[in-house]
Amino acid sequence: MTMKTYPITGVASQAPRPRRNINDFAQDPLQWNLFLQALINLQSQGEDTHSPLGYYQVAGVHGTPYIPWMEKADADDRAGDYCTHGTALFLTWHRPYLLLFEQRIVEEALTIARNFSDKYRAEYEEAALNIRIPYWDWATDSDVPQSIRFAETDITLPEVGSDAPPVTRKGVPNPMYSYKFKTSIRRQRDFSIVGVQEMVAWEETKRCPDEKGISHPEIVDRQLRIPTVNPTAGSSFRDPIYKLLTLVGSYGAFGNTGWQTGRPGPNNISLEHYHNIIHTFTGTNYIEENSKEGHMSEVGVSAFDPIFW
């Protein structure tokens, strides 16, 4: 069975808009609220291949379940992951991948915006159309952003009626804190391939989990700051990233770890190299004893942690 295709075009029929730093974006009451609700909707969609545009299967394009996406996908039809790392395709592959996520977010945000009452609908619809997924500027401030480091958040929901004001609900699960898996059967099958035992059992994604599997954003902060854990970056990623942007003239040398100058060995100053450090130290807790590996450390499952996007 070949499924309908889903063209990745960016947010259609809209002028380009800049993506915003999440610390600013989260201060925009309408867009942030719609973004969170759109993500909750995406995450609540099915995990099987009949929901290729739901969170599980979109995140699953990056690595596990290692099945064809939006194409014939038999139970045992497994291949490698789609993502590319360590080659010139690293940056260009991940652009449309993020765009796919952004398109899905805006589609869901628009659906939500249309549910607001007459008086509020137009401003919510406009806000939805103008959403572009926010970024985490870890070069300037590597602390896990405030808006995504807590398990709970507030959202403002549409209320039916001609001019009924939206209602705020406090303490809902924060969809940017973790992805909560729906079905353990699916996870057991798809995640056992990755080979990290705890990840098969955990019911949500983790950042720097301790021995008991509890996430520790403050350990992510510490690891990304401490020069001894992170010797190449000093106390901030700002300097090396600035040097890459201003001094390195070749796309290969700038972008990915596979580029070499005729010398053997990986390119340890590229953007991909620093991106690898962010992945590794956002995922795995190296500070506490007997701690576990979190999702961001593993290419096969990293996209399931919402901080990935």
Ligand SMILES: N[C@@H](Cc1ccc(O)cc1)C(=O)O
């Ligand atoms: N595998 C990379 C880190 C990484 C993890 C997950 C990813 O999706 C990407 C990169 C390294 O060892 O440095």
